[in-house]
Amino acid sequence: MISIWTALLYIALAPLVGGLVAGIDRIVTARMQGRVGPPLLQPFYDVGKLFEKENLVVTASQNFYILSYLVFIVVSGALFFAGEDMLLIIFAFTLAHIFLVLGGYSSNSPYSFIGAERELIQIIAYEPMIILAAVGMYMVSGSFYVGAIASSQNPLILYLPGVFLGFLMVLTIKLRKSPFDLSTSHHAHQELVKGITTDFAGSNLAKIEIAHWYENVFLLGFIFLFFAFSIPIAIAAIILAYFVEILIDNTFSRVKWQFTLRSAWIIAGMLGLVNLAVLYYLSGGL
């Protein structure tokens, strides 16, 4: 089932799905705030508009970094949907974000600079949990290959409930949702102007947005792996998880980076490591 075709399908359809998810996200957020909200296709209008605008470039190297960011996000997502090695996917994914950070550093704006440093802190915060999730999936299914994990008949969620909750926690960081929305100031206007995206305009900003759509679809695919034994349950779980993220986004005020880093690591340690230790013990490891 999982092959090169699903990867091609991902490359072709992920922007469509990601954009629609972003549109639904904005409508649900507006309804939670007692507003009507934008049309469903609003994210597509935004990106279309950004391509119509003048591409204001501060330093020429920006173009290279942002293109690399988009390409490596697409590569890591495509590897995931092709059923490749999970570790390779995670590190390609990290590399993509390093390109975004370099893009933020390459301009001389202090806001962009602080945004880039916060993005690095976010990477440090979520990376251990994502690796623990990969290790947990290996322990249950016996393989690091996404194809083997997805076709494994073991219900991963029953073996890895702690890892799943920890993954939901870092998903909040990855989706740039409120309590941990530090680097882009997506909702908190003017705190850091726009953080890491301050010095990107026009088509470069549109590329960042499209990369974010690809990234979101990849992360939702990651949730799917926990429930891969039954597709209806997996789809329900993805919808529920995303709804919970929107709810968290609208109910929590933002926190400082120290709290983000500490809480992400404590939760990764408490839920992730303990879960893996129990699993190791039960499987007769000792």
Next chain:
Amino acid sequence: MNYLTRSPWILHYDASSCNGCDIEVLACLSPLYDVERFGILNTGNPKHADVFVVTGGINEQNRDVIKNIYDQIPNPKVVVAVGICATSAGVFRECYNIEGGIDKIIPVDVYVPGCAARPESIIDGIVKALGILEGKREMMTGKGEKSVPARKEGA
């Protein structure tokens, strides 16, 4: 396609306003008026903005700031002067430190008078500005025959 008029992002700058107009600008974002229905977002970054909304008149302190912000907005862009102080400096016109309305420094496309300007008239002004924005885009890409609507002084 004209995506531009479906997704105008606003940059709001308080020149030397008394905060009356600023509160009305922010009221447009509230659940009652909810301008996000039209895809209008309030952004804090000139490099992401399409519509520059200025309240208050020009004085010595903010003259360079307004010019600087205007230059940082990528083309095509429009300027909306909100409130009587931004359109002509209003009752402060004769003050020693006031230079006049925003159009002394940067070209203004739409004037929204009022003290304070009502949210309805601000939304109306921004929607009028979108037509001008589309005309500017067609001028920029060089394929538009459509003429840019003439500026109306103090309308």
